[in-house]
Amino acid sequence: MxxxxxxxxxxxxxxxxxxxxxxxxxxxxxxxxxxxxxxxxxxxxxxxxxxxxxxxxxxxxxxxxxxxxxxxxxxxxxxxxxxxxxxxxxxxLPNLENGEFYWFQLVGLVVINQDGVRLGTVKEMMSAGSAHDVMIVDGDTDSVDREQRLIPFVEDVYVKSVDIAEQRIVVDWDPEF
CATH class of the missing domain: 2.40.30.60 (RimM)
Incomplete structure (x- = not known):
């Protein structure tokens, strides 16, 4: 127990x-x-x-x-x-290698783009089958808008950095998407 x-x-x-x-x-x-x-x-x-x-x-x-x-x-x-x-x-849970993350560690992190525009926070992660994982990012009171965004979790393409200690993910993503 x-x-x-x-x-x-x-x-x-x-x-x-x-x-x-x-x-x-x-x-x-x-x-x-x-x-x-x-x-x-x-x-x-x-x-x-x-x-x-x-x-x-x-x-x-x-x-x-x-x-x-x-x-x-x-x-x-x-x-x-x-x-x-x-x-x-x-x-x-097993310890992960440097640069690896469990999904639960990403939920709640702030998502900003490379220009410093806050897009919201990670609400949840979902699998897109064999393609890639997707972050569901909800706009909040401090973000550019209240829109929900689906951002592919593809490192070095859309996801530029993940900092668990700073509670932040930096993405290459246009706020208009």
Whole structure:
């Protein structure tokens, strides 16, 4: 069980029951998607409650993943946890190389262009399939406007620098876009 000071990161969600033996369909935010199985201890969050679970087995299935959790032995048990977010403790995440970032680290950062124009803050990140990731940037009270922008997260092309300590991302992006 995690204590109340444990910080979590959302890595996916349970989006359905699979079969009759307690397996669940998993939507993974990790890249590659089966990396979510590297974390043997998950926490499920639903309706504001967090409970620890252990992954018994898992595998790729079609375009997604399926997993069997310890203690989840039939379809009714699997259906009971559908809609739960899959969390891991932040301290269990592997350390990254210099210049690499987890998506959760980018959310909330201020985005400015190379001319110093504030475009807003990163609301969320999304995958654009095999192409590239995309930052969803919402305009705020201090930005050039209140527009939402979708900016490809392509380093050295659109994303010129990311400074986690300064909470800032500099982009090559015209405010008119």
């Amino acid at each position: 995690a204590d109340s000071a444990t910080e979590f990161v959302v890595l996916g969600k349970i989006n359905g029951a699979y079969g009759i033996k307690g397996w669940v369909k998993v939507y993974s935010y990790t890249d590659p998607m089966d990396r979510i199985l590297d974390y043997g201890k998950w926490f499920l969050r639903r309706d504001g409650k967090v409970k620890p679970v252990e992954v018994n087995r898992g595998r790729s299935h079609g375009k997604g993943m399926v997993a069997q959790l310890v203690g989840c032995e039939d379809r009714n048990a699997a259906e009971a946890i559908c809609g739960s977010e899959i969390l891991v403790a932040k301290q269990d």
